[in-house]
Amino acid sequence: MQIGLVGMPGSGKTTLFNLLTENLQPTGRSGSDEIHTGSAVVPDSRIDFMTSIYKPRKTTYARIEFKDIPGARMDDSRARASRLLDEVRSADLLVQVLRVFNSSTAEAAFGAPQPYRDLTDYGTELLLADIDVLEKRIARLEEASKIREDDAAQISLFKRILETLENEQILNSVELSESEKQLLAGQSFLSEKPLFLVVNIDEEQLCSGDYPDRDKIVAYAAEKNIPLIEICAQVELEISLLLPEEQLAFMEDLGLKESGLGRLSRLAYESLGLVSFFTVGEDEVRAWTIRKEAIARQAAGKIHSDIERGFIRAELFNYDHLFQLGSTAKVREAGHFRLEGKDYPVRDGDIINFRFNV
Numbered sequence: 001m002q003i004g005l006v007g008m009p010g011s012g013k014t015t016l017f018n019l020l021t022e023n024l025q026p027t028g029r030s031g032s033d034e035i036h037t038g039s040a041v042v043p044d045s046r047i048d049f050m051t052s053i054y055k056p057r058k059t060t061y062a063r064i065e066f067k068d069i070p071g072a073r074m075d076d077s078r079a080r081a082s083r084l085l086d087e088v089r090s091a092d093l094l095v096q097v098l099r100v101f102n103s104s105t106a107e108a109a110f111g112a113p114q115p116y117r118d119l120t121d122y123g124t125e126l127l128l129a130d131i132d133v134l135e136k137r138i139a140r141l142e143e144a145s146k147i148r149e150d151d152a153a154q155i156s157l158f159k160r161i162l163e164t165l166e167n168e169q170i171l172n173s174v175e176l177s178e179s180e181k182q183l184l185a186g187q188s189f190l191s192e193k194p195l196f197l198v199v200n201i202d203e204e205q206l207c208s209g210d211y212p213d214r215d216k217i218v219a220y221a222a223e224k225n226i227p228l229i230e231i232c233a234q235v236e237l238e239i240s241l242l243l244p245e246e247q248l249a250f251m252e253d254l255g256l257k258e259s260g261l262g263r264l265s266r267l268a269y270e271s272l273g274l275v276s277f278f279t280v281g282e283d284e285v286r287a288w289t290i291r292k293e294a295i296a297r298q299a300a301g302k303i304h305s306d307i308e309r310g311f312i313r314a315e316l317f318n319y320d321h322l323f324q325l326g327s328t329a330k331v332r333e334a335g336h337f338r339l340e341g342k343d344y345p346v347r348d349g350d351i352i353n354f355r356f357n358v
C-alpha cells in the first residue's frame, strides 16, 4: 500500500512528505525529478495506553508508505510528464496537496494561490490521462484487421467508458455485466483512484479559519465525496523539530488538537480499508496493519508465514475491554477472553496471541 502525494508544483508536497516521514528532502526545488519514498508512523493512542500497561522493552506503531511525486509543469517534456503519471498510477491512494498558504517566494514562482483552479485542473488532468489511454487502446484494438468477438465486446465497453469520462461522470455510474467486469479487471483509472485533499494553509489562515476559495473547495469536496483536511505543513514541520514538551505547547497555542500526521494517517487508513490488530507482551507492544475483511489466519501471516501455516487458534480480547478494565487479568476475569479459529474475522483493536505449531 502506497500513498502518492500529488498536486501542482510548489504546493508543499515535499514539505508535507518531510513532516510525515521525518525526512529532510530539499523543498522549493520545482522541476526536480526526484521521487521520494518513505514511511510514516501511524500515531495511535491505543498503543500508548498499552505501552503504559505492559511496559514493554519495545513499542512499534503501524506505518504507512508515502511517495512524494513532483508536480507536472507546463514546460515538461513528454517523457517527464508520462514518467510522473506512471508514478501516480502506481499509488494506491492519492493525496492532493493544494497551495493556499501565503508566501512571497511561492507567489513569485507560481503566482497568487488559486487553489480552486488547481483542484479542478488536477481532476481534469487525471481524466484526460484516462481518456488518452482509452483512446489509444480502442485505436489499437480497431486496427487489428480481423476483430475477434471479445475484442468487439472490449471496444464497445471501452467506448462506453470513454463517453462516461468525457461527460465527466463517475465510472460507478456505468452498469457492467459480469463478463464486462472481467474485461475491466486489472485496468485502473486515475480519475477513479481514491483521493483526498490536503489544504495547505498558513498560520494566519489557521487562526482565522478562512482562506481563499474555502467555500468552493469545501463544496466541491463534499459533492464528490472527497475527504478534506487542512494542514499547516510548514508550521507543523517546524514544530516537529522542537523538543517533545515544547511541541505540545506550540500545538496548543495554535489550537491544534491533533497533528496533521495523526489526522492524515487515520484518514488514509480508513480510505484504504485498513485496520490494526495488536500483539502485546514484555518484549513488545506492536500494531499490525491488515485489511478490514482479513481473517485470523491472514493476520497470523502478517507476523510470520510459519504462524499462518501452523495456525492452531487465536486467543484474543479487544482493546476496548482492556481500556475499560485496565489489565489483562481483569479482562480475563470478566470473561472477555476468547478462542477463535482461523476463519475468525479480525476486528480493529483485537489483541491477539496466536497458537501455532510448526
Ligand SMILES: Nc1nc2c(ncn2[C@@H]2O[C@H](COP(=O)(O)OP(=O)(O)OP(=O)(O)O)[C@@H](O)[C@H]2O)c(=O)[nH]1
Pocket: 007, 008, 009, 010, 011, 012, 013, 014, 015, 016, 026, 027, 028, 029, 030, 031, 032, 069, 070, 071, 072, 101, 102, 103, 105, 106, 200, 201, 202, 232, 233, 234, 235
Ligand atoms: N509559508 C509557507 N510556505 C510553505 C508551506 N508549505 C510549503 N511551503 C514552501 O513552498 C515551497 C514549495 O514547497 P515544496 O514542498 O518544495 O513544494 P512541492 O509541492 O514539493 O513542489 P514540487 O516538488 O515542485 O512539485 C517551499 O519553499 C516551501 O518552503 C506552508 O505551509 N507555508
Ligand SMILES: [Mg+2]
Pocket: 013, 014, 015, 027, 068, 069, 070, 071
Ligand atoms: Mg517536491
